[in-house]
Amino acid sequence: MSLTAEDTKARNKKLIEEVLKVYPEKAAKRRAKHLNVHEEGKSDCGVKSNIKSLPGVMTIRGCAYAGSKGVVWGPIKDMIHISHGPVGCGQYSWSTRRNYYIGTTGIDAFGTMQFTSDFQEKDIVFGGDKKLEKLLDEVQELFPLNKGISIQSECPIGLIGDDIEAVAKKKTKEYEGKTIVPVRCEGFRGVSQSLGHHIANDMIRDWVFDKTDSNKNTFEATPYDVAIIGDYNIGGDAWSSRILLEEMGLRVIAQWSGDGTIAEIENTPKAKLNVLHCYRSMNYISRHMEEKYGTPWVEYNFFGPSKIEASLREIASHFDDKIKENAEKVIAKYKPLVQGVIDRFKPRLEGKKVMLYVGGLRPRHVIGAYEDLGMEVVGTGYEFGHNDDYQRTTDYIKDSTLVYDDVTGYEFEKFVDKIQPDLVGSGIKEKYVFQKMGVPFRQMHSWDYSGPYHGYDGFAVFARDMDMAINSPVWSLTKAPWAK
């Protein structure tokens, strides 16, 4: 039984009306603005976004600290990132994002460690600046090979009036120009992770770019220098992307920030082109580099062969014919792998329906990869998207797609229950809800402990993962044979 686009639209509109009934009037009015059915040809998805979540509704969103420490800064491997405040924030975000890196952890790399000032009552009452100073001294003594320190503020810092900037300045001087970055990413700022990304970007601008001697790391530029911006190397994503750029003759001088180093960040203004994957979390610094250093930037999408192919050509178009030819060679080189993957998995996945709810770039970026496998995305939404994300999304989604911004636990459960997709792609908090309902699920933040999903090598893994989730024998066992 297949619905026409008009049938689907009518059903989805009715679904939205139904879910809104559960809310008190004031909340229903506000939630209504975040839910919509996409109309082909519209310039955005017709939903409001980047607005405060309603209290008590079980939003899936996180906070500014998560956006700064968890996403942007945390993966810079040779720096120490202090979770400044009580113990919890650092504990819950410890090693859970799977930002892969190479280094000797605890000696010259620190990505999978949890450094915290573990605030106690006296720190709240008397302020934490003295403790922070002492803490920085202790970091220097015990971890002498660290290349820099970031101070990631948790909620209390901004509320008790600590002056972490003064501490950072003082200690930078004391340690002869050491990079020490105070980040005001208290969790109550803004409405989601998103402001944390922005603040984190701004702090790289103010405390790294503006304070770095451009001759610090000797560097011979080439005409083919690019920087990967907005790839956090989850399950190795940045690596399976980098390899393609290098194969087409470009030189990747920096990875932001998965498996990244402070030296790479500092040298990025020397790039000829910034290639931007996660627009949401790193468009700010890309725009800044364009303005200040004249570095152009281009968005790309390395999920699935169709988008990879288009992206390789788009990136190559910024360079000479040699690179353009190389891009074609790379595309040709991976054709057999792509064909093999599609031959093996498409017959098992063709026609399957997917609902997504993720963050960053993925609510739109992964759609092409599903389509390459013959699958269809029938619903999507952003945890912390802005209107420019929803505008970009119209290039990806089809007429009648259900769009839900900052979806609540209740709405998501009802939508999935009524639409009965073959697969839901969302996060750890959602995973088990849907699996209990008998709906196959893949975590699309952590790649469900798999990956990489970027690039051609990653596409093979992606296709296999979707197949094994959807076609797992477990879904035929959920009903006892004697149950009615």
Next chain:
Amino acid sequence: MSSQSADKLIDHEMLFRQPEYTSMFENKQKNFEYKHPEEKIIEIQDWTKTKEYQEKNFARKALTVNPAKACQPLGAVFAAVGFAKTLPFVHGSQGCVAYYRSHFSRHFKEPTSCVSSSMTEDAAVFGGMNNMIDGLANAYNMYKPEMIAVSTTCMAEVIGDDLDGFIKNAKNKGSIPEDFDVPFAHTPAFVGSHITGYDNALRGIVQHFWDKREDRQPVEGKINFIGGFDGFTTGNLREIKRILGLMDANYTILGDTSDIWDTPTDGEYRMYDGGTTKEEMNDAYNAAATISFQEFCSEKTLKYIESKGQKVVALNQPMGVTGTDQFLMEVSRLTGKQIPEALTKERGRLVDAIADSQAMFHGKKFALYGDPDLMLGLTQFLLELGAEPTTVLSTNGDDIWAKKVQALFDASPFGKDCKVYPKKDMWHLRSLLFTEPVDYLIGNTHGKYLERDCGVPLIRLGFPIFDRHHYHRFPIWGYEGAMRVLVMILDEMFERLDQSTIITAKTDISYDIVR
């Protein structure tokens, strides 16, 4: 050539060991990372293994590295979900709640429902009253709970929000019915740890049901139990219920988390499942006594319960033979029921198993870290196995806890060379593992980094356990639970022995078929 192929798919584990990637990594490192020279890295690495480094490490006053504790509201959410149809509501920033839910889901592989009042900058300035008013109304309408248990994040605590007043106000404004149950507890993250939060939240809930009552009619032999914050709660509480069934005890578990984190996959998502009901909470007031399985998770709650006239008993996780004996004898004493033959036989089987395997434990040194009660239970069990828990460390265990551990050491000849470390983190432990090596390490998932750095095998007991599946479904309490712990440790020991004797014609003279 790409090593990836559709037929022989390579996952991240092997993919990034392929030559096209390893050469890429080398180039990245050489040309762009400005890494320290390899000799320098080795020099510092070696230095971190020294006594000298340990002294500096232990002199830390401000920095905490790799702690084995979380913050109060996590424990408050744990306590709340143990009550029937209860929705935890955490007043403060919303990111915290996303973290608690993720943290529990990664451990239990189960959903965890919890809402936030989503306070932002304006609430920081004006207070979170409106967030409470709207939040309670939304949660009540959407998720149809029968009770909402409120706790706080550090943000709400720093600005001094008054939960009692806010909840009353919300009721006055009609957010929720006047008689709707909203127990609450202030749970500042900058005091204590997740076990403190469990205690505060549980006390809040008990108080909510008992505070106004003066009509206590003690029921002879009826007892309440408190499980405490426990990563094995599903298996443990089910085992406790089985044991209490065998003892024919009249009991209530205050905060029964055995079902909510172990719901079936049968096509239906259960947002609420199991848990202690309000009727049970009301009846529990009349119990003769309350036994807590975890003293350090329930100090304030027990004090409150005692003030209501009940006898209280605090255990430190009923593990091993002696720990379980003590638990059963307390139940017997307080209920007047005999310990049945079936349990005596179970005990005998456990002792039989220990006797069969005792040679494996002799002279084996263990380092353990984690929550205070787990450490006490495990220390006692290891000592009765004839092993030596030479390093017992807790981030959220204080000096009083340390004295109790020391008392266990002092009571056993195997405790002679054992040391206890209160208020220390896993970076302290790293130094200790180098300077005072042990054979095995017991603790949560984060210990795998110590296993890598120090080469000591990790046995996973504690919270969180993210990288092994289903441990929480099995008990570690009672004689049956002790059997599981015994086998877990033995499996690791035999596996290591096999691994160290597996090389043909080199070490395999000891690669024995009978062990």
